[in-house]
Amino acid sequence: xxxxxxxxxxxxxxxxxxxxxxxxxxxxxxxxxxxxxxxxxxxxxxxxxxxxxxxxxxxxxxxxxxxxxxxxxxxxxxxxxxxxxxxxxxxxxxxxxxxxxxxxxxxxxxxxxxxxxxxxxxxxxxxxxxxxxxxxxxxxxxxxxxxxxxxxxxxxxxxxxxxxxxxxxxxxxxxxxxxxxxxxxxxxxxxxxxxxxxxxxxxxxxxxxxxxxxxxxxxxxxxxxxxxxxxxxxxxxxxxx
Numbered sequence: 465x466x467x468x469x470x471x472x473x474x475x476x477x478x479x480x481x482x483x484x485x486x487x488x489x490x491x492x493x494x495x496x497x498x499x500x501x502x503x504x505x506x507x508x509x510x511x512x513x514x515x516x517x518x519x520x521x522x523x524x525x526x527x528x529x530x531x532x533x534x535x536x537x538x539x540x541x542x543x544x545x546x547x548x549x550x551x552x553x554x555x556x557x558x559x560x561x562x563x564x565x566x567x568x569x570x571x572x573x574x575x576x577x578x579x580x581x582x583x584x585x586x587x588x589x590x591x592x593x594x595x596x597x598x599x600x601x602x603x604x605x606x607x608x609x610x611x612x613x614x615x616x617x618x619x620x621x622x623x624x625x626x627x628x629x630x631x632x633x634x635x636x637x638x639x640x641x642x643x644x645x646x647x648x649x650x651x652x653x654x655x656x657x658x659x660x661x662x663x664x665x666x667x668x669x670x671x672x673x674x675x676x677x678x679x680x681x682x683x684x685x686x687x688x689x690x691x692x693x694x695x696x697x698x699x700x701x702x703x704x705x
Contacts, residue, residue, distance in 0.1 A: 465685060465686060465687065465688065465689070465690055466688065466689045466690070467689075467690045467692075468689065468690070468691045468692070469691075469692040469694070469699075469702075469704040470691075470692070470693050470694070471694050471695070471696060471698075471699035471700065471702070471704075472693060472694065472695050472696065473695070473696055474695055474696060474697075475509075475512075475658045475695045475697075477695070478656065478658060478693055478694070478695040479512045479513050479516060479656075480516075481693055482510075482513050482654065482656050482693055483513060483516045483517065483520075485654060485691060485693070486502075486513070486517065486601065486603075486654070487517075487520060487522070489600060489601045489651075489652055489654075490502070490522060490527060490600075490601075493600035493601070493651070494523060494526045494527075497600070498526065499526045499527070499528060500526060500527045500528070500600045500601065501528045501530065501597075501599045501600045501601075502527065502528070502529055502530065502599070502600065502601045502602075502603070503530040503531060503532045503599050503601070503602040503603065503642065503650075504529060504530070504531050504532065504545065504549050504603055505532055505533075505545070505603040505604050505605050505613075505656070506531070506533065506534070506535070506545030506548060506549075506605075507545075507605045509605050509656050509657070509658045509659075510603055510605065510656055511548060511552050512552075513603075513656065514548075514549055514552035514553035515552045515553065517553050518552065518553040518556040518557055522557075524557055524558055524559045524560065524563070525560055525563070527559075527563060528563045528564075528565065528588075529549070529554065529559070529563060529564045529565065530565045530585075530599070531545050531546060531549075531566060531567050532602055532603070532604060532613045532641065532642045532647070533545065533567075533613040533614035533632060533639055533640060533641035533642060534546060534566070534567035534569060534614075534639060534640045534641075535569075535637070535639050536569050536574050536577075536637065536638045536639055536640065537569060538569065538570070539566060539569075544569075546566045546567070565584065565588065567581050567629075567640045568580050568581055568640075569640065574631045574638040574639075574640060575631055577640055578627075578629045578630055578631050578640050579629075581628075581629045581640060582627060582628045582629040585597060585628050585629070586628070594626070596628065596645060596646055596649040597628070597646070597649065598649050598650060598651055598687075599649070599650040599651070600650070600651050600652065601650065601651070601652045601653075601654060602642070602647055602650045602652070602653045602654070602686075603654050603656065604647070604653060604654070604655050604656075604681075604684065605655065605656055605657060606655065606657060606662060606665055606666070606669070606681045607665070608661045608662060608664070608665055609665065610665040610668060610669060610678065610679035610680060610681055610682075611680050611681070612655075612680060612681040612684060613632070613641045613642050613647065614632030614633075614634065614639035614640070614641035615632060615641060615643075615644060615680040615681075615683070616632060616633060616634055616680065617677060617678050617679070617680060618677055618678065619632065619633050620633070621633065621641060621643070622644065622676075622677055622680055622683065624643045624644075624645075625643070625644075625645055627643055628642070628643060628646045629641070629642065629643065629646070630643050644680075644683040644684065647684055647686065648683075648684065648685055648686050648687065649686070649687060650686045650687070650688075651686070651687070651688045651689065652686065652688060652689040652690075652691065653684055653686040653689070653690050653691065654691040654693065655681075655684075655690075655691065655692045655693065656693050657692065657693065657694045657695070657698045657699070658694075658695045658697065658698055659695070659697050659698055660697040660698065662694075662698045663697075663698060663699075663700075663701060663702070665679060665681070666694070666698060666699070666702055667701075667702065667703075668682075669681045669682050670702060670703060670704060692704075
């Protein structure tokens with residue numbers, strides 16, 4: 465695994481660097497495999513990145529969009545990761561509707577929705593049983609508690625190794641999430657981290673020894689490239705060796 469850590473001067477510089485990396489990975493994946501599969505992150509940090517992507521001239525017909533996790537709400541809800549990405553990016557460009565693959569959230573039972581989305585991924589990537597797909601790029605963030613996607617500290621989702629999709633739990637509220645093994649099969653994982661409040665968790669995530677179940681972002685070790693892009697507020701005291 466090639467691990468790249470960069471600390472940028474401020475959030476604007478963080479977003480511009482993230483944009484450059486994402487555009488490079490899109491072109492590289494299309495050149496190598498004829499398409500680019502991207503899983504998006506939610507939260508406030510990547511929103512300006514999506515707004516910047518909406519200004520780019522990219523081969524949208526060769527890009528397929530997924531999400532790494534989703535709150536269990538309709539896509540019209542203000543908390544929806546899908547809704548945020550559509551508003552900031554996807555609805556502003558000529559994106560083929562069939563290239564957008566949201567996580568289902570309409571079923572009364574989130575475990576049913578998780579299974580439905582797993583089947584969709586298996587069919588899209590033409591997987592054999594127990595195979596994992598390799599996304600070209602997965603975007604992630606972390607919470608102040610060290611979670612990533614909807615893999616929260618000391619929850620059952622952290623232990624799932626035989627599924628692509630599972631149900632995460634945030635204070636009793638269900639979410640649909642990629643599992644750690646699915647994320648780790650990606651060609652590239654890109655963390656975008658902003659803000660001083662992330663520094664305590666980052667110190668544990670980057671520590672040589674710490675508890676993966678307390679700081680779940682430590683579980684993310686993709687096969688090819690792992691990028692950490694941090695603004696100065698998040699990364700100024702971080703030992704990145």
